[in-house]
Amino acid sequence: MEPTIEHQQQGIALYIHWPFCLAKCPYCDFNSHVAQQIPQEAYANALVQELITSLTDIPKKPLTSIFFGGGTPSLMLPSTVQTLIDTATSLLPVSNDIEITLEANPTSVENQKLKDFQKAGVNRVSLGIQSLNPTALKALGREHSVAGAIEALSLAKKIFSRISFDLIYAREGQSVYEWENELKEALSLANDHLSLYQLTIEPGTLFAKQYQQGKITLPNEEISTTLLNMTETITGQYGLQAYEVSNYAKIGAQSRHNLTYWRYQDYIGIGPGAHGRVTIDQTLYATERHKNPQKWLKSVQENGHALCVKEALTSKDKAQEMLLMGLRLTEGVQAEAFAQRCGVDLMDAINQSMLTALLEENYLSWDNNYLKTTPQGRLRLNAILDVLLQ
């Protein structure tokens, strides 16, 4: 998948973080919190305030996407989503085909709410289904049932033309055969996009504790590789191509918003813990907001924003980040785009002898000015980056 002119043209994306969930899933280390009662109005006002402040000092590039992520943004009031979309689109020029995604949990979406999100301007939903197996859903600590998830998906299909859903595989005790069946069922239900994540044990989660106690075991590297290869083959047979380590889409249906991150283009991030990468006067800045929701809220109420990091990135920082993101993509990293963004040639940024070895061992390929990972390379991304950047 070559970048189109539209992708190369420098627009800007907007990420909005909603930090609340109905329950904390035992595998999840996202910035998500369970509140007795969500202070809807205070958070809505603060998000709008932080959005306005964040747009004051950045160049007015066309807004190409908005992503409401979390946490569980489907717990937001549709009126809050509407106000945020209206504010962003009134303060920035807007790309013709702007993509506006909202992450929704099957437990927190009902027909009317989905319709109201659509009326507010959302044109793509990403549903957190996680599994089509009832026992696995329970083990993952999910609040919804398989029937509830399928119901949410069919409601979404009536309202949105662009729909994705998430599944977690390579789970405790899941055989290759079981995943093959679950995946085929998912593909028969899928629209134009799927996010398929292998379960990872994240520090600080309940699963991490259970893993240390030996209560959870995960597939070994050989099985993970088999599962990934099989996933890429089967999704391909159903017309969804792997375009990132965990993401599969029909042609043209890739998540434009997430491509902004992976292609290392500019994005604004607002809300608790949100990160951003914004270019001001030719300098790329990394931005970060206070992570703790209460601290974030207080800071926005007092200062109009909760920015706690705004750091100018060096060529070396940029080179590392762009490789880290770009090598996740099947399309890889384009040498020209790399030099333009990082101010250093791709070949000068990486260790030449390691590159030669990784090309020979078939972990990387060099194709028409794109440095790419092979499928087996994508499974060992961290190790590859460690040696490439030595």
Ligand SMILES: C[S@@+](CC[C@H](N)C(=O)[O-])C[C@H]1O[C@@H](n2cnc3c(N)ncnc32)[C@H](O)[C@@H]1O
């Ligand atoms: C921001 S999260 C959740 C969105 C939404 N709240 C939900 O749960 O449906 C995005 C996705 O990351 C995936 N995820 C989170 N933690 C994971 C882990 N430890 N291993 C694999 N996938 C994970 C899940 O599939 C989840 O839907």
Ligand code: SF4
């Ligand atoms: S997976 Fe989703 S619902 Fe579960 S805790 Fe994380 S963000 Fe919340």
